[in-house]
Amino acid sequence: MAQPEAIIELRDIHKSFGAQKVLDGLSLLVPRGRITVIIGRSGGGKSVILKHMIGLIKPDRGQVLVDGQDIRPLDDREINQLRKRFGMLFQDAALFDSMTVFENVAFPLREHSRFNEKKIREVVEEKLGLVGLTGHGDKMPSQLSGGMRKRAGLARAIALEPEIILFDEPTTGLDPLMTDAINRLIKNTQAKLGITAVVISHDIQGAFQVAHQIAMLHQGRIIASGSPEAIRDSDDAVVQQFIHGRAEGPIEVL
């Protein structure tokens, strides 16, 4: 069977929390081996989209397809098989606070690789180096700054070099230099390994740097998606207002 062009497909997803409708008929194609950046307003449901992709949240209606297969009917074992192909950076990093940074990054390796202790140490040191945390492996997460926690979470997400990586705001809270470094890291990792990345970002400039595809979430749907150029030249007033960060326009800000 030929693999579908889109590695992840969200089809007409509806999701409410109580009375609040967050996703309202959202559809999105995530192309294989590309970086897709999702932009949209704070509280708009971007993190919720990401959690749908990995089955942490189930849609009220609609389908999530990975490699063309609906993930809803999968049983425990099958969903775990699927999740081993993913890495995820949570918005608040979600580091295990009872473990050191080193152990956090080593966790997926210990669980799912056959590496021996020496190899694990090597890989962890390498990943910590990639995110600028060399020498911080022995610290507990509570001893890190917010940005350092985020980078530790990033190192954990890429530790197994999974096929699909979901990044929830990898650069939020980082200084401009580190932001650029992390954007480059995502871009280089993707290019080197040919993986698929889905990135949520509020950093519009960075989004245009790293993305192959940009998708904009607005009022529970993807209202525009396409190459960075296509988004930049979009004649949708909502998109234009958002990427230029203006308070005036069709989107009511307050």
Next chain:
Amino acid sequence: MHGLEQAGEILLLLVQTALWLLRPPWRMRLVFKQMEFVGVKSLNVTILTGAFTGGVFALQTYHGFSLFGAESLVGSTVALALARELGPVLTSLMVTGRAGSAMAAELGTMRVTEQIDALYVMAVNPVQYLVLPRVVASVVMLPLLTIVADFVGIMGGYVVGVHLLGINAGIFVAKIIEYVDPEDIMQGLFKAAIFGLILSLVGCFKGFYTYGGAEGVGRATTEAVVLASVTILAADYVLTALMF
């Protein structure tokens, strides 16, 4: 949440835990870590509880029994009460306050900070990773702690009865040996294992389903202690009625 619904969900968690018991990987390191936490670190509080309970029980029974000249039975009464009731129940209640609450707080914090979600994402089942080691450790350690409580409690009773109240030491010990069957002790230990199951399962359940930030963690912790304590006392009645 309705009581019945909640009971159902706790039973469901028990079934899941039991199923994971049969499926590798068995995380012995985590089990040992929890055994240390539940067992070794509860030793002080168990010893204190046991000693004072035995002591005060000797004091009380002495006052009653001396009215009709049955002081010689103080030792065996203290020992029986400890072995069958006070040892397992008081130990379990103390461990609930110490470790059951900590389980709820720890898992609750992991829930609200998405660490439990992170486990799911990394294809590690949190029931297997978090709940199973705590339940196994509690079921194993509670009987051991109860042995300690029983023993120290009898020592406490001995100190009060023999040294303070002047009961003959030989008679005190002889009556214990005469009246306390190994079966009394075993049934007490069986109870303790069940109580260990209850306190860990309830603690993990409340933590696992925590919602609503720091306040939610606080609520989960309180609810875990209250629910586990009440359930232990109710189960104690049922078990006693069935066994003796």
